[in-house]
Amino acid sequence: MREEDLFRVVNQQDEKNEKLVRENLRQVLEDEFILSNVFTRYLDYIEKSPDSKEQDLDIMKIFGKSEALTKKIKDFDISKHKGGMYLHKHTYIELDYVYKGSCTYYINNEKQLFQLKEKELCIVNQNVIHGIKIDHEDDVIFKCMIPFEYIELDSYHEIDQDVLLMKFFRYAMNENLARASYLVFYINDSGYIEELMYHMFCEYLKKNMGWRCAVKNYLSCLFLYLMRVKENEILIVTEIEEENFNIAKVIDCIRKNYQYITLKDIAKDMHFNENYLSRMIKERYGKNFREVLCQIRLQEAEKLLINTDLSVTEIAFRIGYLKPNFFFKLFKDHYGITPIEFRTKQMILQLNN
Numbered sequence: 001m002r003e004e005d006l007f008r009v010v011n012q013q014d015e016k017n018e019k020l021v022r023e024n025l026r027q028v029l030e031d032e033f034i035l036s037n038v039f040t041r042y043l044d045y046i047e048k049s050p051d052s053k054e055q056d057l058d059i060m061k062i063f064g065k066s067e068a069l070t071k072k073i074k075d076f077d078i079s080k081h082k083g084g085m086y087l088h089k090h091t092y093i094e095l096d097y098v099y100k101g102s103c104t105y106y107i108n109n110e111k112q113l114f115q116l117k118e119k120e121l122c123i124v125n126q127n128v129i130h131g132i133k134i135d136h137e138d139d140v141i142f143k144c145m146i147p148f149e150y151i152e153l154d155s156y157h158e159i160d161q162d163v164l165l166m167k168f169f170r171y172a173m174n175e176n177l178a179r180a181s182y183l184v185f186y187i188n189d190s191g192y193i194e195e196l197m198y199h200m201f202c203e204y205l206k207k208n209m210g211w212r213c214a215v216k217n218y219l220s221c222l223f224l225y226l227m228r229v230k231e232n233e234i235l236i237v238t239e240i241e242e243e244n245f246n247i248a249k250v251i252d253c254i255r256k257n258y259q260y261i262t263l264k265d266i267a268k269d270m271h272f273n274e275n276y277l278s279r280m281i282k283e284r285y286g287k288n289f290r291e292v293l294c295q296i297r298l299q300e301a302e303k304l305l306i307n308t309d310l311s312v313t314e315i316a317f318r319i320g321y322l323k324p325n326f327f328f329k330l331f332k333d334h335y336g337i338t339p340i341e342f343r344t345k346q347m348i349l350q351l352n353n
Contacts, residue, residue, distance in 0.1 A: 006194060009201040010080050010142075033088075034070040037265040038257050045260040049317075068129045076215050077145040078197070078204050085133035093146040093172065094124040096132065097193060101139025106131040107181065116141075119190045121226070123165075124182045125172050142197055148173055150216050156227070164234055165227045184235035185226055196222050247284035250277070251292065258296045259320035263289045297321070298334055305343045312339045 026043055029035065035043075071090035081096070085106060096103075102117050107130050115135070116122055124130055132141065151169055159166055168183055187193050196218045203211040203218070250270070254261055267274040282288045287295065297319040304315045316327035331339050 006198045006201070009198065009205055013079055013201070013205055014082065032071060032074075034072055036269040038253065038261055038269055039069075041260045041262070041265055042257060071145070073147065074145060076147065076150055076204065076212065078200050079143060081132055081134065081141040081143050085131040087129055087131045089127055089129045090145070091126050092148060093126065093151065093169075094130075095121065095144040095146060096124070097121045097142045097144075097187070097197065099140040099142055099194065099197075101141075102135045103139060103141050104133040104135060105182075106133065114184075116184065119187045121185045121187055121193070122182055123168065123185075123226075125168070128181045130182075144200070144219075146219065150212075150219055151223070152216065152220065155220055156224070159224075159227055163227050164231050165223060185229050186233055189225075192225065193222065247281065250281060251285065254289075254292055255296055258293060258300065259318070261293070294330060294334075298331065301327070301331065301339070302342075305339055306346050315339070 026047070029043070068087040068089055071088055073091055081103070085104075087106065096116065098116050098118050098120050100118060102115055104113055104115055105122065106113050107128065132143075134141065151173075153166070153169060156166065161167070161170075165183065200215055200218050203214045250266060253266055263278060264274055266272075267277045270277070272280075278289055281292065285292060300319045301315055304310055304318060308315075310318065312328065313324045316322075316324040319327070321327040321330075328339065331342070335342055337345070
């Protein structure tokens with residue numbers, strides 16, 4: 001197989017995906033991810049914004065509004081990784097192979113990271129929060145999303161059950177067993193792996209009769225190859241426990257989404273009773289939800305008044321108030337002067353300095 005053959009099919013898929021994003025980004029997100037209430041409200045907000053067309057193009061900024069997107073259960077998927085890093089998780093296995101260059105793996109909300117080097121392959125377990133950042137523009141990383149139905153353990157009945165990858169799959173499929181977060185393999189025979197990748201790309205893109213059977217067969221060959229890798233050449237990381245809920249996490253969520261967030265949305269996404277969450281914010285932070293939200297919005301208004309020429313009406317909308325008069329009253333109650341007076345005062349201070 002020649003490299004140009006592999007990239008020909010890869011580029012075909014890139015063009016198809018880019019076309020879908022350009023035509024309807026929101027539909028792509030809804031098809032691809034389980035969207036939280038807060039994130040859905042953010043999409044509503046940017047669609048109503050005067051700058052919505054510009055914001056829609058900044059996909060990484062949109063992804064950054066969600067702490068960890070959950071991908072929906074889909075059929076088998078293979079693609080070249082593109083774009084910036086965003087955190088996500090899913091209920092299937094992800095396989096990432098560095099064809100060229102390197103990438104940085106972020107695990108568990110960016111608290112742990114490691115570099116995946118050229119000809120290394122990583123298998124990530126379900127429900128592990130992670131993200132991939134391309135280190136250089138020319139780096140090429142292929143990724144496969146593999147539902148459990150594509151992993152047929154019965155076909156490996158001759159394989160020792162203590163082989164590391166066998167145990168990884170067996171534990172991954174049973175939520176009652178301890179799990180590993182990910183496995184990293186160094187690939188000695190990269191030509192063989194790339195041949196398999198090429199055929200899986202072709203089957204996935206063309207979707208001819210029996211393509212799923214063909215993909216399962218290629219995956220079986222890939223998994224068998226990995227089962228033969230010596231354990232001392234495999235990096236295994238045990239499961240990372242997510243941190244318990246804390247008030248800082250709630251405040252951070254409000255800060256990131258202050259233009260449109262509601263207490264009800266946070267409560268739903270974090271699986272708390274709304275009244276209980278309201279009481280906890282008051283006890284832990286000393287202010288209720290509305291006071292916290294107002295404080296954050298007014299802080300953003302200060303920045304806009306000082307650093308931009310936006311009108312008071314535009315600033316009111318930018319920080320989440322659809323009624324400028326209401327924002328005007330809040331600002332004056334809090335600062336003792338109107339937004340215009342505040343801006344004038346700041347301009348005088350800057351001139352004097």
